[in-house]
Amino acid sequence: MAIENFDIEKIKFDDKGLVPCIVQDYVTKRVLTLAYMNRESLGITLEKGCTCFWSRSRQELWLKGATSGNFQHIVTMEADCDRDAILVQVVKDGPACHRGNDSCFDDSLYKDWQENKPARNVKDEI
Template identity: 70%
Template sequence: MMTEEEIYAAADRAGKPGIRTGSFEIDRIRFDENGLVPCVVQDAQTGRVLTVAYMNRTSLEITLSRGVTCFWSRSRQELWLKGETSGHFQHIVSMEADCDADAILVRVKKDGPACHRGTDSCFDTDLHVEFAAE
């Protein structure tokens, strides 16, 4: 488990290529009862959804200040700097909250596959559901 200081140091090493957060106000974010907010991560170039992850206040602060995605791992109960192990960092291009400020859209430039399975996106499993057009 990495300490908060180690996460900050690793995020610094990853660099920050032009973060554009505009007037992003962290105090407006409505974290849930567990102190988390869902984040939809999208490839800034293609528009493809890469993953959905969660941030707590600390990981959001790291993301905003360092320009790379940092999440809160619900399963491991620790900060998770995306790319620290794999080298596949996600560099922030822009961030915005939804109308209720209880979800965040994060557009990124990625260094490699977004999914831990080595795929471009975590959303690559077809459920084979068909809907009839009405």
């Protein structure tokens, strides 16, 4: 669904008035972040064509790129089948993560676990 056809009224916000929003790079398809939108930030997103979120930690609107210059320009927006999550595909001006990483998903827990997992003794597990 293109952004011009996105209907806020069909979105199911949770009991806190939020909906999870997965942001994905339009070109590479890499997941950039998971953030939350409320009705107001979703409206701003649709109006400006750039992502605007609700910061749960700061309890305020967060226009991505307003401080850093790393805006995320929306190409497509889709709701999932239950309409309680949103997928936004963007072209970005810079890193998505506040730590300067391309994606907020740069912390490989699985790789760390693989490198540090204890040796298994199958015989002891039986």
